[in-house]
Amino acid sequence: MSKRTLDSFLLPPPSSSSYSANSKRTKRDPPNPRSAPKHAVVSKSSTRKSNGIEVVDLDKVIDLETPSPSPQLSASVIVLDGEEAGTSSLHAAGEENHEEEPRQGCKTLDTEKQQQTLNITAQPPSFDTPPPPPLQDTHINYPFPIPHLPPQISSSITSAPVKQPTTLTHLPHLDLLHFEPYLDAKTSREYGEFLRRELPFYRVEYKLTRFGKVTDIKTPRYTSVEIATGTTYNYALVNYYSTGSDSISYHSDDEHFLEKQPAIASFSFLGVRDFVMKHKPVPAASSKSTLPGVSSSSTTATASRTENDDDAPSLAEITKAATTPLKFSLRPGTLILMRGPTQSHWLHSIPKRAGDGAGGRINITFRRNMTPAGTENYYRYNVGVGVGGDGVWKWDERGERCGCVGRVGTVVSGGSSSLGEWALGFVLDVGAYQRLKVQPLARPHTSNAPPPYPSPRKQMSNAPPPALNTMRINKHRSSTRREEQVVGNPSPTAH
Numbered sequence: 001m002s003k004r005t006l007d008s009f010l011l012p013p014p015s016s017s018s019y020s021a022n023s024k025r026t027k028r029d030p031p032n033p034r035s036a037p038k039h040a041v042v043s044k045s046s047t048r049k050s051n052g053i054e055v056v057d058l059d060k061v062i063d064l065e066t067p068s069p070s071p072q073l074s075a076s077v078i079v080l081d082g083e084e085a086g087t088s089s090l091h092a093a094g095e096e097n098h099e100e101e102p103r104q105g106c107k108t109l110d111t112e113k114q115q116q117t118l119n120i121t122a123q124p125p126s127f128d129t130p131p132p133p134p135l136q137d138t139h140i141n142y143p144f145p146i147p148h149l150p151p152q153i154s155s156s157i158t159s160a161p162v163k164q165p166t167t168l169t170h171l172p173h174l175d176l177l178h179f180e181p182y183l184d185a186k187t188s189r190e191y192g193e194f195l196r197r198e199l200p201f202y203r204v205e206y207k208l209t210r211f212g213k214v215t216d217i218k219t220p221r222y223t224s225v226e227i228a229t230g231t232t233y234n235y236a237l238v239n240y241y242s243t244g245s246d247s248i249s250y251h252s253d254d255e256h257f258l259e260k261q262p263a264i265a266s267f268s269f270l271g272v273r274d275f276v277m278k279h280k281p282v283p284a285a286s287s288k289s290t291l292p293g294v295s296s297s298s299t300t301a302t303a304s305r306t307e308n309d310d311d312a313p314s315l316a317e318i319t320k321a322a323t324t325p326l327k328f329s330l331r332p333g334t335l336i337l338m339r340g341p342t343q344s345h346w347l348h349s350i351p352k353r354a355g356d357g358a359g360g361r362i363n364i365t366f367r368r369n370m371t372p373a374g375t376e377n378y379y380r381y382n383v384g385v386g387v388g389g390d391g392v393w394k395w396d397e398r399g400e401r402c403g404c405v406g407r408v409g410t411v412v413s414g415g416s417s418s419l420g421e422w423a424l425g426f427v428l429d430v431g432a433y434q435r436l437k438v439q440p441l442a443r444p445h446t447s448n449a450p451p452p453y454p455s456p457r458k459q460m461s462n463a464p465p466p467a468l469n470t471m472r473i474n475k476h477r478s479s480t481r482r483e484e485q486v487v488g489n490p491s492p493t494a495h
């Protein structure tokens with residue numbers, strides 16, 4: 001594994017420069033956002049001088065910013081960027097064994113290393129050398145500091161998208177941009193590996209009432225919530241599907257604490273999975289006159305699409321969209337932007353999958369949360385307040401679950417004020433969107449603001465923007481009896 005040498009890893013001034021492994025900070029003491037790490041173990045060979053500044057090879061720094069929540073979890077301290085890659089097999093999803101062996105590639109701190117701890121005194125920076133920004137960040141809800149995106153990834157993101165999107169508005173209430181891909185293969189691989197390696201992950205388990213029925217959700221995915229600062233999206237949800245049997249069932253992201261017509265941007269990294277959508281079902285008892293958004297004058301699929309109300313989709317069109325799933329193959333670097341009425345009317349899912357390409361997959365969805373309660377809700381369901389307490393897990397470069405970093409205690413909403421370390425990548429993503437003039441992302445939020453973008457129907461009646469590809473939908477019959485519409489290149493494996 002190549003060494004990451006971070007020349008700008010600046011040590012603090014002498015008054016606070018005594019580095020010790022014996023941190024006694026408790027979990028209740030929030031780390032100071034954007035401060036340099038206070039507790040790090042630095043071995044002699046990991047430091048050198050550059051322009052009069054003491055610099056540290058991050059490979060050799062053991063960050064102890066996050067204390068162990070209990071003595072038996074003292075093995076939770078992670079050596080950043082271990083040198084050897086692990087080869088042991090994946091834990092099965094949902095496995096209950098929390099006893100973790102120290103593994104190569106994601107090592108635990110041992111006594112010998114603690115004994116090698118040195119106190120390092122940094123040199124103060126000179127006036128003409130402005131201190132570089134910290135390269136990792138902390139937040140009250142981070143179980144450990146999260147490193148910044150490596151510069152080569154950040155800079156590649158700014159030149160995205162590598163391909164212009166396809167706009168899909170041909171089905172009732174659908175408004176979706178499909179970038180296939182958005183990031184080039186190298187960047188998306190490095191980005192995916194970075195996220196999997198550096199973020200904390202939590203297993204998701206909770207109860208859900210759907211259509212009047214209580215369901216135990218033991219979604220074997222690993223989720224991390226980060227609050228990112230931004231004027232448009234203010235946080236992101238990261239899912240890790242460790243194997244093809246990790247899945248997420250049909251749902252829509254239409255929570256009341258999001259905007260009315262939320263724009264949700266969903267990135268895919270590493271493994272290939274299908275993204276399957278279908279229109280929400282037409283309630284059996286509903287008539288065409290009571291179903292919102294459905295034309296009261298047209299019940300046939302051949303209704304013409306004009307811009308007046310009569311153009312609302314027919315029951316027949318909706319029924320077809322509800323029974324004919326739309327399938328996208330999500331390869332690394334793909335971005336799907338769901339917007340407008342999509343969340344109110346459509347369900348989406350990641351079905352289980354066997355066979356090639358079903359290795360670990362990372363997904364990030366960027367969202368805009370309108371209330372602090374919303375952020376709390378996401379923490380409750382995705383970080384695990386009272387929902388299982390499986391702990392906070394780390395994964396290594398190769399997708400080996402390699403260490404329980406701690407148990408989840410009370411998670412307090414951090415609001416939206418902290419610049420998460422990987423918010424850096426997020427901000428760059430927003431910049432890239434804005435260059436594409438994806439209007440919802442640039443719109444200031446006010447409750448009576450005008451619609452952020454033309455309705456799908458308006459878009460259909462206008463000439464398509466020159467930068468965008470024309471819509472291309474391959475309709476085909478799947479190998480099963482069910483009819484599916486496959487968007488983009490067909491997936492190699494049917495689910």
Ligand SMILES: O=C(O)CCC(=O)C(=O)O
Nearest residue numbers: 237239253266350363365
């Ligand atoms: O993994 C994906 O692509 C979708 C994730 C998703 O739908 C969600 O987190 O709400």
Ligand SMILES: [Fe+2]
Nearest residue numbers: 251252253348
């Ligand atoms: Fe979703």
